[in-house]
Amino acid sequence: MADNTIVIEPVTRIEGHAKITIQLDESGEVADAHFHVTQFRGFERISQGRMVHEMPSLMARICGICPVSHMVASAKACDEILGVTVPPTGVRLRRVLNLAQIVQSHALSFFYLSSPDLLLGFDSDPALRNLVGVARQTPDLARDGVALRRFGQRIIERLGGKRIHPAWVVPGGVSRPLEASERDSILAEIPDARERAHRTLEWFKKNVAQWTEEAAHFGDFPSLYMGLVHEGGNAAYSDGLLRVVDSSGWVMADGVDPRAYGDYLGETVEPWSYLKSTYFKPLGYPAGIYRVGPLARLNVAERLGTPAADAELAEYRERLGRYPSSSFHYHYARLIEIVHCIDVIDHILSRPDVLDPHVRARAEVNRREGVGVSEAPRGVLIHHYKVDDDGLVEWVNLVIATGHNNLAMNRSVLQTARHYIKGDHVKEGMLNRVEAVIRCYDPCLSCSTHAVGQMPLQVDIRDAEGALLRQVSR
Amino acid sequence: MSVLTLTIEGRDVAGQTGHTILQVARENGIEIPTLCHLQGLSDVGACRLCVVEVEGQRKLLPACVTAIDEGMNVTVNSERLAAYRRRVIELLFTERNHVCSVCVADRNCRLQDLAVELGLTHFDLPLLSPQASVDATHERFGIDHNRCVLCTRCVRVCDEIEGAHTWDVMGRGTEARLITDLGTPWGDSKTCTSCGKCVQVCPTGALFEKGRSVAEARRRRPYLPYLVVHEGRTR
Numbered sequence: 120m121a122d123n124t125i126v127i128e129p130v131t132r133i134e135g136h137a138k139i140t141i142q143l144d145e146s147g148e149v150a151d152a153h154f155h156v157t158q159f160r161g162f163e164r165i166s167q168g169r170m171v172h173e174m175p176s177l178m179a180r181i182c183g184i185c186p187v188s189h190m191v192a193s194a195k196a197c198d199e200i201l202g203v204t205v206p207p208t209g210v211r212l213r214r215v216l217n218l219a220q221i222v223q224s225h226a227l228s229f230f231y232l233s234s235p236d237l238l239l240g241f242d243s244d245p246a247l248r249n250l251v252g253v254a255r256q257t258p259d260l261a262r263d264g265v266a267l268r269r270f271g272q273r274i275i276e277r278l279g280g281k282r283i284h285p286a287w288v289v290p291g292g293v294s295r296p297l298e299a300s301e302r303d304s305i306l307a308e309i310p311d312a313r314e315r316a317h318r319t320l321e322w323f324k325k326n327v328a329q330w331t332e333e334a335a336h337f338g339d340f341p342s343l344y345m346g347l348v349h350e351g352g353n354a355a356y357s358d359g360l361l362r363v364v365d366s367s368g369w370v371m372a373d374g375v376d377p378r379a380y381g382d383y384l385g386e387t388v389e390p391w392s393y394l395k396s397t398y399f400k401p402l403g404y405p406a407g408i409y410r411v412g413p414l415a416r417l418n419v420a421e422r423l424g425t426p427a428a429d430a431e432l433a434e435y436r437e438r439l440g441r442y443p444s445s446s447f448h449y450h451y452a453r454l455i456e457i458v459h460c461i462d463v464i465d466h467i468l469s470r471p472d473v474l475d476p477h478v479r480a481r482a483e484v485n486r487r488e489g490v491g492v493s494e495a496p497r498g499v500l501i502h503h504y505k506v507d508d509d510g511l512v513e514w515v516n517l518v519i520a521t522g523h524n525n526l527a528m529n530r531s532v533l534q535t536a537r538h539y540i541k542g543d544h545v546k547e548g549m550l551n552r553v554e555a556v557i558r559c560y561d562p563c564l565s566c567s568t569h570a571v572g573q574m575p576l577q578v579d580i581r582d583a584e585g586a587l588l589r590q591v592s593r
Numbered sequence: 594m595s596v597l598t599l600t601i602e603g604r605d606v607a608g609q610t611g612h613t614i615l616q617v618a619r620e621n622g623i624e625i626p627t628l629c630h631l632q633g634l635s636d637v638g639a640c641r642l643c644v645v646e647v648e649g650q651r652k653l654l655p656a657c658v659t660a661i662d663e664g665m666n667v668t669v670n671s672e673r674l675a676a677y678r679r680r681v682i683e684l685l686f687t688e689r690n691h692v693c694s695v696c697v698a699d700r701n702c703r704l705q706d707l708a709v710e711l712g713l714t715h716f717d718l719p720l721l722s723p724q725a726s727v728d729a730t731h732e733r734f735g736i737d738h739n740r741c742v743l744c745t746r747c748v749r750v751c752d753e754i755e756g757a758h759t760w761d762v763m764g765r766g767t768e769a770r771l772i773t774d775l776g777t778p779w780g781d782s783k784t785c786t787s788c789g790k791c792v793q794v795c796p797t798g799a800l801f802e803k804g805r806s807v808a809e810a811r812r813r814r815p816y817l818p819y820l821v822v823h824e825g826r827t828r
Binding site: 176286 | 804
């Protein structure tokens with residue numbers, strides 16, 4: 120009933136539209152809480168009937184923040200449909216593009232969306248609790264955020280021709296090779312970006328002690344973690360195979376070819392959200408709850424593979440344990456990943472063969488089905504297409520990072536609400552914490568709501584006393 | 594053949610009997626926007642973009658199919674014509690599903706260029722959003738009816754230059770569609786010679802080479818020497 124339901128709408132400083140409802144029982148304790156995704160995009164339907172060669176650019180339009188991850192996953196699915204092997208330089212250039220996007224997206228998430236809570240306080244004046252407030256209090260931190268985001272965006276622009284939605288990643292590789300001048304411009308900006316990333320990480324580590332209570336109640340529970348790893352256990356971002364571990368380090372699945380995702384991941388729908396919930400099939404629903412994204416990637420990988428980031432990773436594990444289980448630590452993991460991504464970009468662009476003009480393989484449609492996977496900033500992203508013999512798309516399934524995290528986000532909201540909310544006299548800062556736990560996951564709702572006809576739609580018609588008069592369901 | 598004198602945009606110009614207003618205007622460096630016209634092919638006045646005002650005529654006349662006359666006074670640019678041409682482009686955009694951002698012809702499209710040139714910044718008309726199909730049955734080429742503006746350049750080049758007459762238009766109004774061989778899939782066409790001229794003359798991304806991704810369409814019209822290049826580029 121309306122009197123003992125708290126609704127937070129809209130949830131702010133996230134990508135997309137959502138609301139949270141919190142149900143209180145007679146005594147004012149939190150009985151249940153839900154994170155509702157209230158927007159719908161429908162790209163699984165939109166793309167039916169389109170030419171397969173259009174798919175990377177069409178899918179990029181799903182999102183303005185992580186278009187590159189969609190392009191990469193989509194192009195990989197198309198590579199498989201063409202049956203081609205992408206030239207090694209094409210693979211590396213796609214990798215650089217995806218890493219640049221992770222840097223800019225992580226900078227957006229940490230500095231623009233979450234740093235106001237961390238720096239100004241969860242209880243601070245909501246009117247000032249934004250990036251402008253951060254810039255007023257610590258201009259240097261805000262400047263680092265803007266600069267890191269620009270660093271990533273400019274790499275995307277230099278490689279792909281424009282900052283958002285470049286049409287550069289194509290089935291079979293990339294559409295044009297890298298110019299020496301563009302490479303040199305990117306390399307020249309790396310020292311500055313590296314310094315800013317390390318400075319931010321130091322600031323976070325110095326201050327992390329003050330958020331101990333939040334860390335303990337922002338979705339701190341055991342779950343599975345999933346991410347891409349290279350052979351040997353290094354974290355992978357555009358290539359690699361899937362690994363799933365649990366909170367005590369048991370490897371539940373390893374070396375999983377993304378094509379077999381259907382054997383491991385089940386999808387279910389809830390009546391209160393447009394976002395599908397994904398679960399680890401062997402454990403069933405809802406016990407197969409798992410997380411993806413920065414926290415999960417650091418948990419599944421043995422190491423990152425660059426010295427500076429691995430030193431930071433060692434310190435992270437020393438502070439939090441080998442398998443940190445609180446979603447609050449997504450922030451910390453995100454900052455380490457920024458350091459790592461900058462170093463890998465540096466490493467790849469310093470190779471002489473990065474200017475190799477052979478960056479694209481061409482072919483007709485040779486297979487009728489393809490699966491592509493990439494690590495988006497928010498986690499594992501899977502594109503799965505089926506086409507007809509002429510190359511027209513017949514069927515699409517998109518498994519998006521935010522969908523993987525849906526069960527965990529809901530459990531986190533409930534945990535945070537139970538800890539901070541007692542009765543109906545709730546301070547704004549407490550509600551902000553319930554939103555902030557969602558921000559830890561940096562969900563992208565525009566990315567993740569595409570399935571048509573699967574959402575069980577239920578309409579309840581109630582009288583003034585709340586008694587159910589009629590129920591219409593599909 | 595006699596010489597006729599007339600005024601276009603206040604300038605005294607001359608042309609021969611049977612020449613069109615568009616022809617004489619362009620010979621004299623006076624620009625009139627066109628879409629369905631392609632020099633070297635017959636004109637059909639399909640797009641109505643080249644309409645001009647002729648003194649003494651209440652109706653606007655398409656310059657590509659209106660012959661010049663002695664003493665004619667033609668206005669090429671006016672507020673009324675600009676508004677009319679913008680509306681023509683808007684009608685074309687709203688009639689089917691033109692999404693430049695995912696189109697093979699992005700940045701290489703006559704319709705897109707015209708929208709920019711004529712200052713079409715938004716649509717007042719509702720989008721019809723029809724269900725239109727893609728025929729990708731041909732080995733090398735495809736047609737996306739979502740992007741077709743029915744200019745019939747493909748129909749004419751196939752008939753008049755290649756001599757195959759594979760293309761035709763079927764249906765009326767918003768139901769009108771290009772067809773190959775009386776409505777059989779392009780890949781099954783017995784008349785198509787796979788010469789690709791239709792793809793080269795298409796002003797939008799409706800006809801495309803398979804394997805090209807977004808913004809990768811390249812129109813190599815100069816290789817069609819019978820299509821006269823006007824001021825360095827075909828339109």
